[in-house]
Amino acid sequence: MNLFMTTGTYEFMKKMREKHPQETMVLMQGENTTLLLHETEGKTIFQTPRRYEVVDGTGTFKEKGFFVMNHIPVTDEGRPIFEHRFKNRAGAVENEPxxxxxxxxxxVDSDTYVVLTEWESPAFYEKWKESQAFSKAHETQADAPAEKRQHIFSGSSYITMYKAKPEEK
Ligand code: HEM
Structure with missing residues (x-):
């Protein structure tokens, strides 16, 4: 499965989304930009998208709710290690309220992996972040020696947040 993202003005992104009602697309509003996400087995109509391959995932996107993306820069040699860790992940997030x-x-075109989560509201995300499920899912990280972590990561991770249904803003 492939996932594509593009950003632009709300009107332009909305038009593109409306032109392709049969596709799995999600329109979402960030602090300064509107993002359109396209998940497909095939190609995208976006002209210059950020391109990703879906390595792992559960659940179906809904066009309401709250999205949090954790962007994690990973070195070339760190990629298999990073992906392996997700293969052995806690699998707890899906049971969270x-x-x-x-x-x-x-x-596909950069070194930065994205871990995307969707929640019914920001409060549910905040609750998960404070939960044991979150610390358990990330505990191998805290345990890893610093040199090992540096070897996998090529920069600091950062978070972006989006709200679905920007028209209800
Ligand atoms: C300091 C930044 C973070 C880094 C470097 C990081 C990296 C990782 C890694 C490598 C794993 C695989 C398990 C492991 O080996 O620990 C993981 C699990 C996960 N991370 Fe993060 N993470 C961070 C913070 C976050 C945040 C803020 C989110 C919110 C979107 C998030 C979402 C997830 C999810 C959903 C899982 C899978 C949990 C499960 O299976 O229950 N991570 N993370």
Whole structure:
């Protein structure tokens, strides 16, 4: 499965989404931009998208709710190690209240993986972040020696957040 993202003005993104009602597309509003996501086995109509392959995931996107993307820069040699860790992941997030969907996205044109989660509302995400399920899912990381972590990661991770249904804003 492939996942594509593109950003632009709300009107333009909305038009593109409306032109392709048969496709799995999700329109979402960030702080400064509107993002359109396209998940497909095939190609995308986006002209210059950020391209990803779906490595792992559960759940189906809903066009309502709250999206959190964790962007994680990974070195070339770190890729298999990073992906292996997700193969052995806790698998706990899907049992959390308010959970909607989750994807691990392998970048095609960059070094930055994206871990995308969708929640029914921001409060559910905040609750999960404070939960044991979250610390358990990330505990191997805290345990790993610093040199090992540096070898996998090529930069600092950062988070972006989006709201679905921007027209209801
Ligand atoms: C300090 C930044 C973070 C890094 C470097 C990171 C990296 C990782 C890694 C390598 C795993 C696989 C399990 C492991 O080996 O630990 C994992 C699990 C996961 N991470 Fe993160 N993570 C971070 C913070 C976050 C945040 C803020 C989110 C919110 C979107 C998130 C979402 C997830 C999810 C959903 C899983 C799978 C959990 C499960 O299976 O229950 N991570 N993360």
């Amino acid at each position: 308010g959970y909607v969907a989750f994807r691990v996205l392998r970048p």
